[in-house]
Amino acid sequence: MRRVVITGLGAVTPAGLNVAETWSAIVAGRSAIRPLEHKMRERFSVPVAAQVLNFNPANHWDRKEAGRLDRISQFAVVAARAAMADCGLELTPAVSARAMCIIGVAVGGVTTWDDNARIIHAENRNRVPPLSVPKFMFNAPASQISTDLGLRGMCFVVASACASGTHAAGLAFHAIRAGAADVAVAGGAESCMTAITILSWEALRVLSHDTCRPFSKNRDGLVLGEGSAMLVIEALEHAKARGARIYAEITGFGSNADAAALTTPAPDSVAQAMRLAMDDAGLRPGDVDYINAHGTGTALLDASEGSAIRKTFAYGALPLVSSIKGVVGHSLGAAGAIEALATALTLHHQIIPPTANCNEPDPEIGLDVVAEGPRKVELTHALTNSIAFGGLNAVLAMRRYEP
Amino acid sequence: MSILEDVIVIIGNQLDRNPAEFNAETDLADEGFTSLDTVEVTFELEQKFRINFKYNANEAYGGERRTVGDIVKMVQHFITQRDGG
Numbered sequence: 001m002r003r004v005v006i007t008g009l010g011a012v013t014p015a016g017l018n019v020a021e022t023w024s025a026i027v028a029g030r031s032a033i034r035p036l037e038h039k040m041r042e043r044f045s046v047p048v049a050a051q052v053l054n055f056n057p058a059n060h061w062d063r064k065e066a067g068r069l070d071r072i073s074q075f076a077v078v079a080a081r082a083a084m085a086d087c088g089l090e091l092t093p094a095v096s097a098r099a100m101c102i103i104g105v106a107v108g109g110v111t112t113w114d115d116n117a118r119i120i121h122a123e124n125r126n127r128v129p130p131l132s133v134p135k136f137m138f139n140a141p142a143s144q145i146s147t148d149l150g151l152r153g154m155c156f157v158v159a160s161a162c163a164s165g166t167h168a169a170g171l172a173f174h175a176i177r178a179g180a181a182d183v184a185v186a187g188g189a190e191s192c193m194t195a196i197t198i199l200s201w202e203a204l205r206v207l208s209h210d211t212c213r214p215f216s217k218n219r220d221g222l223v224l225g226e227g228s229a230m231l232v233i234e235a236l237e238h239a240k241a242r243g244a245r246i247y248a249e250i251t252g253f254g255s256n257a258d259a260a261a262l263t264t265p266a267p268d269s270v271a272q273a274m275r276l277a278m279d280d281a282g283l284r285p286g287d288v289d290y291i292n293a294h295g296t297g298t299a300l301l302d303a304s305e306g307s308a309i310r311k312t313f314a315y316g317a318l319p320l321v322s323s324i325k326g327v328v329g330h331s332l333g334a335a336g337a338i339e340a341l342a343t344a345l346t347l348h349h350q351i352i353p354p355t356a357n358c359n360e361p362d363p364e365i366g367l368d369v370v371a372e373g374p375r376k377v378e379l380t381h382a383l384t385n386s387i388a389f390g391g392l393n394a395v396l397a398m399r400r401y402e403p
Numbered sequence: 404m405s406i407l408e409d410v411i412v413i414i415g416n417q418l419d420r421n422p423a424e425f426n427a428e429t430d431l432a433d434e435g436f437t438s439l440d441t442v443e444v445t446f447e448l449e450q451k452f453r454i455n456f457k458y459n460a461n462e463a464y465g466g467e468r469r470t471v472g473d474i475v476k477m478v479q480h481f482i483t484q485r486d487g488g
Contacts, residue, residue, distance in 0.1 A: 062419060063419070064417070064419060064443075068439060127446070127449075127450070129446070130442045130443050130445065130446035131439060131442060131443060134439075
């Protein structure tokens with residue numbers, strides 16, 4: 001089977017409008033969580049969010065073209081353009097025909113959906129903007145990227161709530177490894193700062209009152225985020241043939257379902273997903289140096305993930321673990337992709353980003369969650385975990401690239 | 404303003420171009436009009452002239468829709484229909 005590597009990265013996140021700004025905030029543990037900016041803010045209880053502020057569509061499209069993309073697709077296309085530029089690949093017709101696009105999405109084009117709900121239900125009007133369907137259709141981010149870049153291989157959106165971005169990258173990895181494609185733009189996108197989404201999340205009672213503190217004893221919930229991250233994933237020989245810079249190698253993907261509760265994680269099942277990824281990569285538990293955790297900052301999720309990690313690595317050294325959600329919040333369908341990007345850069349730069357805001361590491365988690373700040377250590381193998389509502393788990397295994 | 408003038412303004416806005424560049428003979432495809440432009444202009448024309456193209460039932464209108472002049476004829480057709488003509 002072919003080896004598969006990451007050769008391009010692109011991002012639009014609350015921590016920055018590109019990869020460099022995003023990574024520097026993540027590695028410094030500099031939180032992008034801020035007071036929520038929204039015209040209906042007075043009607044919300046949640047006071048904070050991790051929003052992509054200062055994103056100006058006019059920097060990327062003319063007025064008409066920008067209006068044809070929901071904000072989720074705007075993020076997705078800008079991140080994908082950046083990733084493609086970063087990887088330096090020339091999309092000849094032959095390359096394009098074998099170039100896939102798989103994008104993870106959890107809630108989709110909800111800005112368009114929300115606006116239309118207001119027109120129809122609040123304003124009692126029947127005429128909604130004419131291109132609403134192509135804006136909110138779930139596959140819009142993938143279709144817009146494919147059209148914008150000219151990717152003509154297999155293209156679709158994958159939906160597995162908060163694991164979507166990880167599933168997207170994992171499916172692309174498997175397809176390329178098996179020879180079904182040579183290159184893929186894979187990642188996730190979300191733009192969920194709408195009244196319907198925010199009030200619905202409030203109703204679940206999982207949002208923090210002030211900030212996201214993963215693995216901290218005083219954690220009190222997650223903070224909604226938005227944004228997009230895209231990876232260019234490529235067959236190693238394809239990347240080498242063109243002298244591409246390689247960030248990291250993807251070595252395994254494991255994914256399963258709890259088949260139990262929709263919103264309560266099952267530690268045994270999460271542990272099984274990690275084992276599936278390690279088996280796929282040919283790793284034993286002792287090989288794993290670092291885990292980029294799902295770590296949302298809710299009492300339940302962090303405890304379950306901690307327990308799953310302790311169980312998986314019971315017979316050897318525990319890997320170092322950190323969550324970047326204290327910096328970028330929880331961007332649902334984009335989260336796994338932003339975390340895959342962070343994991344690739346962790347291996348590339350050989351430095352572990354801290355768990356920002358973890359000012360009181362919870363002894364019951366029983367892991368070194370790198371709370372004090374970035375840590376420079378030698379790293380070979382890493383996992384990145386995603387644990388989604390609906391009982392869906394997805395784990396990628398990555399390796400520091402060595403020829 | 405005549406229907407032609409109104410249609411030209413709407414099409415000029417849609418293409419982000421000066422309406423003075425357009426006349427009844429302008430071929431829309433030649434000017435870069437896409438299927439998405441058609442959908443958006445349909446919406447604008449309906450608003451402007453308070454007509455209903457009975458979409459999907461462009462079939463109900465058998466005329467051409469190639470030039471600006473064709474669009475004017477189509478608008479006129481649906482205005483007449485609206486007014487019970």
